[in-house]
Amino acid sequence: MTLLESIPEKLGSTETFVEKGGVHWLPLGAMNVRELAKAMNGLHARFITITAYQLPKEEGFRLEYHWDLDGQLLGFAFVLAGNTIESIFDLCEASDWIEREIHEEYSLEFTGREYEPLLLRQGDETGVNLRDGVTASGAAASSQEKK
Amino acid sequence: MSYKIPMGPYHPALEEPYKLDMICEGETVVDANLNIGFNFRGIEHLAETRNHIQVIALMERVCGICSNIHTLTLCNAMEKLTNLTPPPRAQYIRVIMAELERLHSHVLWAGIAAKLMGFKTMFMTCFEIREKVMDVLQAISGNRVNYSMNRIGGVNRDITDPDSILKMVEKLEAEMLSTVIPIFTTSRTATSRCAGVGVLTTEKAIALGVVGPVARASGVPQDLRKAAPYAAYAEMEFDVPVQPAGDVRARLLVRALEIMESCKILRQALSKLPPGEIHTEGEKFAFITGTATARVEAPRGEVMYSVSWKEGSRNPARVHVRTPTFVVMPAIRWMVQGARLADTPLIQASIDPCYSCTDR
Numbered sequence: 001m002t003l004l005e006s007i008p009e010k011l012g013s014t015e016t017f018v019e020k021g022g023v024h025w026l027p028l029g030a031m032n033v034r035e036l037a038k039a040m041n042g043l044h045a046r047f048i049t050i051t052a053y054q055l056p057k058e059e060g061f062r063l064e065y066h067w068d069l070d071g072q073l074l075g076f077a078f079v080l081a082g083n084t085i086e087s088i089f090d091l092c093e094a095s096d097w098i099e100r101e102i103h104e105e106y107s108l109e110f111t112g113r114e115y116e117p118l119l120l121r122q123g124d125e126t127g128v129n130l131r132d133g134v135t136a137s138g139a140a141a142s143s144q145e146k147k
Numbered sequence: 148m149s150y151k152i153p154m155g156p157y158h159p160a161l162e163e164p165y166k167l168d169m170i171c172e173g174e175t176v177v178d179a180n181l182n183i184g185f186n187f188r189g190i191e192h193l194a195e196t197r198n199h200i201q202v203i204a205l206m207e208r209v210c211g212i213c214s215n216i217h218t219l220t221l222c223n224a225m226e227k228l229t230n231l232t233p234p235p236r237a238q239y240i241r242v243i244m245a246e247l248e249r250l251h252s253h254v255l256w257a258g259i260a261a262k263l264m265g266f267k268t269m270f271m272t273c274f275e276i277r278e279k280v281m282d283v284l285q286a287i288s289g290n291r292v293n294y295s296m297n298r299i300g301g302v303n304r305d306i307t308d309p310d311s312i313l314k315m316v317e318k319l320e321a322e323m324l325s326t327v328i329p330i331f332t333t334s335r336t337a338t339s340r341c342a343g344v345g346v347l348t349t350e351k352a353i354a355l356g357v358v359g360p361v362a363r364a365s366g367v368p369q370d371l372r373k374a375a376p377y378a379a380y381a382e383m384e385f386d387v388p389v390q391p392a393g394d395v396r397a398r399l400l401v402r403a404l405e406i407m408e409s410c411k412i413l414r415q416a417l418s419k420l421p422p423g424e425i426h427t428e429g430e431k432f433a434f435i436t437g438t439a440t441a442r443v444e445a446p447r448g449e450v451m452y453s454v455s456w457k458e459g460s461r462n463p464a465r466v467h468v469r470t471p472t473f474v475v476m477p478a479i480r481w482m483v484q485g486a487r488l489a490d491t492p493l494i495q496a497s498i499d500p501c502y503s504c505t506d507r
Contacts, residue, residue, distance in 0.1 A: 021227050021439035046369070047356045049469040051453045064453070066440070071374030073440060094356030097477060098469075116180075 004072060011039050023066070023075035033065065036076055037088040037095075045069040047094040052102045055079075061108060080108070087113040149177060154491065156185050163502040165476075169483065169491065176483045176491060181476060186506035194466035199225060199299060199434070202463060206452075207293050209468060210504045212255065215248045216445040217452075217468070218297040223377060223441035224454040225299050229432040235421045237301035238379040242416045243312075244287070244296050245378070245443070246409040250319070251280040252446035253402045253409075256499045257327055260399060263493040264340040272326050276319065283315045301426025306417075313417040320410040331403045341396035345482040345494035348393055357475045359448020360405065361498050363389045364397035371444040382419070383412045395497040402499075434458060438465075447471040447499050470504035 004017050008026060017024040028036065040047070045067035053062040060081045067074045078085065087110035088095050099110045149172045156164035164185035170178045190209055194202050206221045207214045219241055226232065233241070258273030281291045288294035288304055296302050306312060331337055347357070352365035362369055370387040372380040388404035390397035434456040442451045448471030455465040475498050482494050 021437055022224070022442075023440045044353075046353070048449070048451060049467075049474075051465075051467040053455065053465055064438075066451070068369075068374075068449075071371070073375070073442065075440070092356075093354045094474060097473060 003070065007043065007069075007074075010043070011036070017074075023073050025075045025077070028076055028078075032086065033063075033078055033088055034086050034091060036065065037091040040067045040074075041091060043069060045074065047092045048073070050095065050098045050102060052106045052108065054106060061106060063102075063108075083107055084109040084111055086111050089113045148172070152488065156182070163500075165500075165502050165505075167479065167483075167491070167495065169488070171488055174488050176486050176488060179480045179483050181479060183476070183502065183505055186502050188507060190507045191466055191468060195462055195464065197463075198461045199463075202466065203297065203299075204295070206466070206468070207295065209470070209507055210501055211292055212252050212501060213248055213445045213447065213450075213504070214293045215244050215296060216443055216450055218295075219245060219378070220441050220443040220450050220452045221454065221466070222297045222299055223443065224439045224452045225434075225456075227439035227441065228434050228437060228454065228456050229299060230435070231300040231427050231430065231432050233301040233426065234424045235379070236305075236423045237425045239416050239420050240302045240304075240306055240425060241297065241378040242380060242383065243306065243413060243420075244284075244294065244302075246412045246416070247280060247284050247287075249409045249446045250406060250413075251277060251284065252499070253406050254280060254323075254327065256402060256496075257331065257399075257406075259496055260493070263496055264337060266330075266334075266336055269327075269330055276322055276327065279315070279319055279322070283312060283319070286312065286315070298426060299432065300430065301424070303426070305425045306420065309417045309420050313414065316410060316413045316417065320407075323406055323410075328403050328407065331399050337399060338396060340493065341399055341497075342392075342394060344395045344490050345486060345497055346393045347478050347482050349391070351478070351481050352393065355474070355478050355481075357448070357478050358471050359445070359475065360398055360401045361475045361478065362448065363387065364401040365393040366391035369449075371442055371449055375442060377441070377443060379416065380412075383415050385412050395493060398497045434460070445471055447501060447504075448475065468507055470501070470507070472498070472501045472505045476500055476505055 004024060008015055013029060015027045017026050048066040048068055051064045055062055063078045065076045087099055089099055100115055102108050103110060103115055149170050152169045152171055155166035166182040168180040169176045194205055197205050203218050203221060206217045209217045254273050254277045258270045261269035261273060284294060285291050287306055288296050296304060347365045349366040352362050352367050368387055368389045373387055385408045388401050390400050436458040438453060438455040440453045442449055450471060451469040453467040454463055456463050479495055483491050486494055
């Protein structure tokens with residue numbers, strides 16, 4: 001059994017990894033992101049990043065978490081109906097800046113942590129979304145209108 | 148009594164803006180807070196308004212020093228979405244360009260590090276060598292900074308006379324072997340300014356997920372060219388230099404040794420350059436719906452691109468770039484803790500930061 005084949009069992013999943021677009025994806029079922037982060041720490045995987053996607057028609061967001069395990073790129077996706085997800089910063093220090101960046105760009109709240117401004121400098125205002133039509137509060141206003 | 152010293156956003160070491168607020172007790176730094184974002188250009192969002200040709204030119208401008216690496220990673224991702232495989236000759240040319248860029252980047256950094264050590268003649272020597280590396284890049288691509296070499300399915304320009312390029316590389320290697328390498332590995336000035344300064348322990352390097360030469364200088368032996376080979380790296384023989392000390396000197400040694408490894412790879416790639424096409428000529432392609440991810444070992448470490456496309460769309464739906472400095476820069480806070488204030492410019496420069504990459 002390869003290392004990759006042994007991971008689903010360690011995560012309590014009956015699924016297997018599927019390679020797609022250069023990433024080994026594993027559906028996680030009911031597992032939440034903090035349980036995943038703990039499991040990845042247990043495997044000594046290296047956290048790489050989180051990629052945020054805004055879904056069309058106000059369907060929410062898709063967050064893709066990536067870890068490296070011996071050169072293999074692992075991917076785990078979480079679809080959010082709202083705009084909150086638990087932070088993994090206390091479990092995975094490497095996630096600090098990317099959580100702050102996504103918070104600023106997509107108005108997502110990573111719960112259980114505090115933020116300081118990272119990329120954007122508009123006073124104390126965080127959660128400034130760069131895409132037209134979306135603001136920190138979710139109201140329909142463009143970034144241009146805000147100015 | 149502690150007091151705060153703001154350094155930047157106009158930086159004494161590197162001509163790019165970022166700010167480090169240092170809390171000092173006497174001459175000793177006890178903590179620091181980093182502020183970035185001064186170069187934020189919204190490139191990821193701009194990419195969503197560009198077609199598959201324009202987006203390559205745009206992403207080449209994420210970084211001035213490792214511009215080739217950005218287009219290489221982007222093209223690798225887009226090739227997964229178009230099912231195009233570059234021909235072997237193109238894969239070799241991609242390796243040659245990537246290693247020349249690594250040489251250019253490391254020698255540039257060595258010059259800046261020398262200047263910060265107070266070793267200005269070494270700065271001049273490094274920049275003279277860097278000019279020669281840029282001459283080689285210009286001989287291949289016609290450009291000195293943004294090379295426009297990568298395209299979906301291959302490269303734009305061939306290396307028509309690899310022997311002449313090989314001679315230029317061998318001359319460069321000899322010059323570096325007689326100047327940069329011995330000075331950085333054995334000189335007392337370099338050792339006294341760098342040994343034991345700005346230490347990042349192996350444990351902290353792993354916890355922060357740092358990459359590239361900074362990780363390897365903290366005893367973490369990771370390099371995507373070995374762990375997850377792309378282009379023609381699987382066919383190259385080279386070593387990955389690792390140093391356990393985690394200080395500025397270890398970062399200096401790793402980069403000096405990597406210069407020699409890059410020369411080794413260049414010699415192999417140029418002498419074994421396979422014949423054939425340099426891109427998938429005339430082959431029609433279309434993007435499939437989905438997301439593709441590619442990773443490449445840039446001079447500063449792992450670059451990752453996630454590209455999302457919808458079939459029939461002219462533009463990508465999303466381009467996410469994770470640059471190496473974005474994960475390495477937070478480590479500065481830990482490197483400067485306990486350091487002397489006078490050493491902090493050198494410590495900050497020792498990660499070879501790229502603020503343009505970080506902010507995007």
